[in-house]
Amino acid sequence: MNNTDIQLDIKKAENSRIDQVDFSNLQFGKINADHMMYCDYIDGAWQTPQIVPYGPMEIEPSAKVFHYGQAVFEGMKAFKDEEDQVWLFRPEQNFERINTSSKRLAIPEFPKDHFFTSLTTLLEMDKDWIKKGEGNSLYIRPFVIATENGVSASESNRYRFMIITCPAQAYYNKPIKVIFAQEYSRAADGGVGYAKAAGNYGAQFYPTKLAKAKGLDQIIWTDASSHEYLEEAGTMNIFFRVGDKLLTAPTNDRILDGVTRKSIIQLAKDTNVDVVVEKVSVKEIVNAAKNGELKEIFGAGTAATVVRVDGFEYDGTYYDLPTIDEPYGTFFKKSLQDIQYNKVKDPHGWTVKAF
Numbered sequence: 324m325n326n327t328d329i330q331l332d333i334k335k336a337e338n339s340r341i342d343q344v345d346f347s348n349l350q351f352g353k354i355n356a357d358h359m360m361y362c363d364y365i366d367g368a369w370q371t372p373q374i375v376p377y378g379p380m381e382i383e384p385s386a387k388v389f390h391y392g393q394a395v396f397e398g399m400k401a402f403k404d405e406e407d408q409v410w411l412f413r414p415e416q417n418f419e420r421i422n423t424s425s426k427r428l429a430i431p432e433f434p435k436d437h438f439f440t441s442l443t444t445l446l447e448m449d450k451d452w453i454k455k456g457e458g459n460s461l462y463i464r465p466f467v468i469a470t471e472n473g474v475s476a477s478e479s480n481r482y483r484f485m486i487i488t489c490p491a492q493a494y495y496n497k498p499i500k501v502i503f504a505q506e507y508s509r510a511a512d513g514g515v516g517y518a519k520a521a522g523n524y525g526a527q528f529y530p531t532k533l534a535k536a537k538g539l540d541q542i543i544w545t546d547a548s549s550h551e552y553l554e555e556a557g558t559m560n561i562f563f564r565v566g567d568k569l570l571t572a573p574t575n576d577r578i579l580d581g582v583t584r585k586s587i588i589q590l591a592k593d594t595n596v597d598v599v600v601e602k603v604s605v606k607e608i609v610n611a612a613k614n615g616e617l618k619e620i621f622g623a624g625t626a627a628t629v630v631r632v633d634g635f636e637y638d639g640t641y642y643d644l645p646t647i648d649e650p651y652g653t654f655f656k657k658s659l660q661d662i663q664y665n666k667v668k669d670p671h672g673w674t675v676k677a678f
């Protein structure tokens with residue numbers, strides 16, 4: 324990648340933990356690679372990024388992140404191809420999005436050279452943790468937290484930007500069942516739904532727990548004011564196939580502008596799939612399910628790439644989706660993964676060699 328020579332302070336782990344890891348049996352996000360990066364914001368400036376062995380760190384109990392939730396994060400992946408080259412998928416999008424999220428939470432933006440130099444150095448140091456093969460990747464979690472101590476409700480003047488990584492296999496290995504939200508909301512107009520703010524996720528756990536108690540896996544969030552339009556899932560954007568049309572909601576200030584979503588929209592255009600980016604009404608989808616026109620629903624996001632929905636609950640009724648030949652979801656998942664693992668020519672210049 325094109326990095327300027329910014330200075331990093333590096334302290335290598337004395338011993339790698341890699342031999343203790345069973346890479347064929349990974350629980351998503353549980354195991355971390357040997358190193359992590361942190362960079363502090365002090366007195367109005369981001370300091371020298373540090374790469375150190377992964378491990379606990381000291382933080383004061385009065386740090387503002389614990390009290391006011393001033394925290395944002397990102398999710399991206401590094402992929403290894405058959406020649407052991409390591410690739411990132413549209414990493415600039417994640418870099419820009421974390422700064423969009425930071426701005427909304429009054430967190431200072433992180434410099435691009437700090438981000439890419441430390442990310443690529445970290446990946447090179449932990450390259451053995453990136454395994455080849457379909458579904459395998461190193462999940463990358465950049466995040467920023469407010470570290471100033473003091474329990475007064477105001478923005479922090481100290482922050483820590485960090486990058487940790489976790490080896491990952493495919494996120495969901497079976498189709499999911501969802502419920503369309505009618506009571507709770509994920510995001511409101513003028514709020515932080517479009518940001519990857521930590522609080523957006525914490526607020527979903529309770530309604531999701533209720534859904535899980537009914538045997539459903541996830542919630543498809545609807546607009547907060549009317550609950551009439553389908554917006555996105557907890558960690559994925561969502562696509563509906565009605566007849567041969569592929570529908571997805573336009574982004575707005577309640578919806579995360581997903582990298583996978585925008586890549587699928589582009590791939591759909593490339594392959595002459597009739598993709599419609601317009602508000603998707605609950606009524607339209609329920610009617611399509613009733614009259615057999617609803618062929619597919621799938622979620623799209625970095626962690627899962629694409630995951631099939633095999634049914635949804637709405638207003639107390641469960642609607643099963645049919646099993647169809649040549650689903651769009653499978654096609655787009657394969658098309659994306661072929662690009663991500665450098666198996667095919669990347670027509671849009673999305674993949675970037677990490678080092």
Ligand SMILES: Cc1ncc(COP(=O)(O)O)c(C=O)c1O
Binds near residue numbers: 555580583
């Ligand atoms: C709320 C939400 N929507 C959508 C997505 C999908 O975005 P992306 O494709 O950039 O991973 C994510 C995951 O980052 C998410 O957390």
